[in-house]
Amino acid sequence: MKKCIAALSVALTLVGCGSSSDDNSANTSTGSDGNSGTSTELAGKMATVALQDTGTNSDCSANSQTFETTDLVVAYDIDATRSNVEELKNAARLSQVALDELISKTGLDKSAAELDITANNKWTVCFDDNKTGNGSGGVRQLDFSPKNFSDSGYILAKHELFHVFQSALLNNKAAFLHLPRWFQEGSAEYFSGRNVDSVSATTLTRFIDDANITPLSILTWNHEQSVNATYDVYQKSLEYFISRGLTTAQILQLTRDSYRDGQDANVMPAFHTAMASLNFSSPLPVSYNNLRDNVADYRQHIIIDWLTTDEYSASFTSVSSSINIGKLIFRNLSTNNEFSGSVNTNQTAYVYNKGILADGNYNVYAINTTDTAAYGPIQQSVTNGELGAIDFSGQPELVE
Ligand SMILES: [Zn+2]
Numbered sequence: 001m002k003k004c005i006a007a008l009s010v011a012l013t014l015v016g017c018g019s020s021s022d023d024n025s026a027n028t029s030t031g032s033d034g035n036s037g038t039s040t041e042l043a044g045k046m047a048t049v050a051l052q053d054t055g056t057n058s059d060c061s062a063n064s065q066t067f068e069t070t071d072l073v074v075a076y077d078i079d080a081t082r083s084n085v086e087e088l089k090n091a092a093r094l095s096q097v098a099l100d101e102l103i104s105k106t107g108l109d110k111s112a113a114e115l116d117i118t119a120n121n122k123w124t125v126c127f128d129d130n131k132t133g134n135g136s137g138g139v140r141q142l143d144f145s146p147k148n149f150s151d152s153g154y155i156l157a158k159h160e161l162f163h164v165f166q167s168a169l170l171n172n173k174a175a176f177l178h179l180p181r182w183f184q185e186g187s188a189e190y191f192s193g194r195n196v197d198s199v200s201a202t203t204l205t206r207f208i209d210d211a212n213i214t215p216l217s218i219l220t221w222n223h224e225q226s227v228n229a230t231y232d233v234y235q236k237s238l239e240y241f242i243s244r245g246l247t248t249a250q251i252l253q254l255t256r257d258s259y260r261d262g263q264d265a266n267v268m269p270a271f272h273t274a275m276a277s278l279n280f281s282s283p284l285p286v287s288y289n290n291l292r293d294n295v296a297d298y299r300q301h302i303i304i305d306w307l308t309t310d311e312y313s314a315s316f317t318s319v320s321s322s323i324n325i326g327k328l329i330f331r332n333l334s335t336n337n338e339f340s341g342s343v344n345t346n347q348t349a350y351v352y353n354k355g356i357l358a359d360g361n362y363n364v365y366a367i368n369t370t371d372t373a374a375y376g377p378i379q380q381s382v383t384n385g386e387l388g389a390i391d392f393s394g395q396p397e398l399v400e
Pocket of ligand 1: 163188
C-alpha cells in the first residue's frame with residue numbers, strides 16, 4: 001500500500017492515497033501539485049473541444065452514455081455512479097486537451113508508426129466519477145477518476161495518457177513488462193507537468209537510508225510496495241538525468257528501445273542496455289549501472305553533488321519526543337500555493353530547496369513520518385527567502 005498525504009488547496013485534509021491492482025501496471029497518482037494559475041487557460045481550451053454524442057457503445061461499461069472527441073471515445077468506467085452527465089462531458093474535454101498537450105510536448109504524431117489514432121480507431125477513456133484521484137493507463141485505453149477538472153485532474157489525465165503513449169511506443173504492450181517501475185512512473189509524472197522542485201536532498205536521503213537501495217533499482221510494482229517508494233523520488237531521479245542533458249527525444253527512444261519480445265519482466269535487460277549506451281551532453285560522473293546499483297554513488301553524485309547545494313536549513317523542534325515528523329507543508333497565505341520541506345531523522349533540523357518560498361506569511365503544517373497525522377498550523381514569515389527556526393512543541397493534531 002502506498003501512503004501519502006495530499007495537502008489539498010481547499011482544505012488540508014489527510015487523504016489515504018490509493019493503490020490500485022498490481023496486474024495491469026498499477027498506476028496511482030497522488031498528492032497535490034504546486035501548480036496554479038493555469039486553470040483559466042485550461043478552461044478556455046476545454047471550451048473549444050467539440051463533443052459528439054455517440055450513444056451507448058463503448059468498451060468501458062455496459063450501456064454507458066458515450067461522447068467522442070477528435071481522438072477519444074469517452075464513457076463511464078464500470079465503477080462510476082453516473083450521477084451527472086456534465087462531468088462525463090468535462091472528462092472528455094479534459095482528456096482531449098491533455099492529449100493535445102502531450103502530443104505537442106513529445107512531438108509524436110497520430111500516424112500508424114507512432115500513436116496510431118484515426119477517426120475510426122480512437123483511444124478509449126473510461127471516466128470514474130468517484131473523485132478518487134487514481135487511474136491507470138495501458139494499451140490504447142485509460143481509466144481515471146479525477147478529483148476536479150482543473151489542476152490536479154489535468155495532471156492525472158496527462159499522467160495516465162502518458163502510460164498509453166508508453167504502450168504505443170512499446171508495440172502496444174503493457175509498459176510494466178518492459179519499463180522499470182521508476183522510469184515508467186517517473187517519466188509519466190514528468191510529462192504530466194508535476195512540479196517536484198520542493199523534493200529535497202533530505203527526501204532522497206531518507207529513501208536510500210531506509211530502503212538501502214537506489215530508486216533506480218526499483219523495477220516492479222511489488223518491489224516498490226516493499227520499500228515504500230514514491231513517485232516524487234522517481235521523478236526527481238529522472239530529472240537528474242535530464243539535468244545531465246537527457247532530452248525528450250532520448251526519453252522516447254529509450255522507451256522504444258526497452259521493448260524486447262519475451263524478455264523477463266523482473267529483469268528488463270533491454271532498458272538497461274539502452275540506458276547504459278545513452279550519450280549525455282553533460283556526461284555522467286560514473287556509469288548508469290553504478291548510479292543504479294551503488295547506494296554510495298547515488299548519494300554522492302545525485303544527492304550531494306546535484307541537490308544538496310541548493311538547500312536552506314534551520315533548526316526544528318517536534319511536537320513531542322514521541323512524535324517523529326517527516327515533512328513540513330508551507331502554505332503561502334496570500335497565494336494559497338503550497339510547498340514542502342523535510343525534517344531530518346534526528347528531528348533537529350528541517351530543509352527546503354532554496355528559492356521555492358517567496359517572502360511573505362505562511363501557515364506551516366507538520367506531517368508525521370508515517371503520513372498518518374498532521375499538526376499545526378503555526379504561522380511564520382519568510383524574509384529574504386528564509387523561514388527561520390520552527391518550533392512545533394505542544395502543537396495539536398489537525399483533525400478534519
Ligand atoms: Zn502511473
